[in-house]
């Protein structure tokens with residue numbers, strides 16, 4: 726079995742192009758990228774979501790990192806990667822000026838990988854909370870705000886957190902579902918020539 730899967734920039738680009746055809750049906754008003762891994766796919770995807778004659782879809786970035794217990798002492802393995810640290814969040818003040826808030830919008834959350842699903846669950850539930858608070862404050866509870874998800878890869882494995890069935894059924898776009906292996910993205914490569922050669926050998930170019 727191949728231990729690590731290598732993906733070239735071209736391959737990622739093509740995955741975004743292919744997925745955009747389906748994501749267009751959702752008609753996203755805004756992309757919320759989970760940084761850092763979601764940033765490059767978000768930007769590529771936007772190119773393919775652009776409709777002639779209309780503006781580019783705005784991209785906002787939130788920073789989420791999984792807190793891992795790396796101590797040498799004994800620790801409960803099931804807890805590893807469970808805690809999400811919020812390093813950056815939306816500036817609703819700035820967003821409101823340009824965008825009239827998230828209420829009633831179609832919001833596409835983008836990340837590169839859905840591994841244990843902890844990060845995506847956190848992102849959706851926290852954003853839903855924020856939108857609900859805003860809607861209550863502005864008395865706009867009748868407007869329907871929808872969330873969708875795009876990832877390059879969904880790892881086929883038991884997840885540690887769930888997403889709402891309506892998202893999973895209708896608005897969850899994973900370009901590929903892959904086995905639970907080590908995924909190597911080009912932006913992590915120290916030697917991009919070697920990386921790309923591996924991707925070509927594996928057919929992910």
Ligand SMILES: O=P(O)(O)OC[C@H]1O[C@H](OP(=O)(O)OP(=O)(O)O)[C@H](O)[C@@H]1O
Nearest residue numbers: 760761762790791839840841842843844
């Ligand atoms: O499905 P999960 O188990 O939650 O894992 C997926 C998350 O893990 C990685 O983020 P990481 O915290 O490593 O930060 P990075 O994106 O800045 O590399 C990746 O970018 C996803 O956001």
